[in-house]
Amino acid sequence: MITQKTKYALKSLIALGALQKGEALTIEEVAQRSGAPKRFLEHILLEMRRAGFLGAKRGRSGGYFLIRDAARISLGEILQQIDGPIAPLPCLSRRAYQKCDDCTDEETCQLRRVFGDVFWSYLLLIESLTLADLLKTPDLVAHLPSPPADTAAQDASPNLAGE
């Protein structure tokens, strides 16, 4: 599960990404559009400003605005900035690498090997998706009978029934 905080962050980025150049939104306005509690959102927007996604202007008529190209902000980068390290095992994170306390030999650890593969393809995907993808409006032809993601999920693989 992604955290509520991340949800708010993404919704805020979507709201801010939809603005014209030069426009800005106050925390209050972002709160309305994202559904986040204002005082909680303060922390989140501040964090994203420090992460370099957003700029802020203080004082009257101030607000937040996107300062990086939406197509250059990857989903992976956002998730990392908000939730911290995303590797399935500490020994697979480069930014926050940590030896697993019990692990005797990383080179032969089966868990590391298998989760390394999983993580690698996961990373590849979330690094290739960007805020620009999140900004794409659910397009006009969205309701055609052609295979949308979730029905495809049900049909293609019966034993995925769990999730």
Add this chain to the structure above:
Amino acid sequence: MITQKTKYALKSLIALGALQKGEALTIEEVAQRSGAPKRFLEHILLEMRRAGFLGAKRGRSGGYFLIRDAARISLGEILQQIDGPIAPLPCLSRRAYQKCDDCTDEETCQLRRVFGDVFWSYLLLIESLTLADLLKTPDLVAHLPSPPADTAAQDASPNLAGE
């Protein structure tokens, strides 16, 4: 991050999967081989028995043993049984579906769309990996100069540097 509990569960399954037909291990023995605290492991093994992965024999000379073919137990199934629903959003889980409280329209929700894609390919991968893959011994040619998973990760994509 996968939980410590899941780590113990996987290590236990690896230990039990390496046994010959007819053999069993006591909790104590599994604890030694997996590194898990014995009293904690009790819960975990019990859960996996109830999940249908393991069988147990009580009384003197009892123990736990694998009752399903390792090649038929997917990584995804294990993760789900131990940690519960694994979907990134409640509205993407079928077993534990829940409408996101704030979401007005699932069909046009950008978060749902994007994370649906991510989740779908993640599922595909972890459902195709099995306990049998975890049991493969780190093979004899493991230390060749050919691209292992982690160095590949560094080279192929510079801006994955974060994790």
Add this chain to the structure above:
DNA sequence: CTAAATATCTACCGGAATAGTAGATTTATC
């Protein structure tokens, strides 16, 4: 110059989840 509107800083807090521990009980074997 002053008031108001804004972002920013620091601290705290309740509930849930994680990672265990502990005691008592049942079941099978020697």
Add this chain to the structure above:
DNA sequence: GATAAATCTACTATTCCGGTAGATATTTAG
């Protein structure tokens, strides 16, 4: 019948998540 094993139920300490609150700094409108 003693012993060794799984099983059941309950409790606990710590950390993380999702906030709330108060005070401060900065800018603009009047």
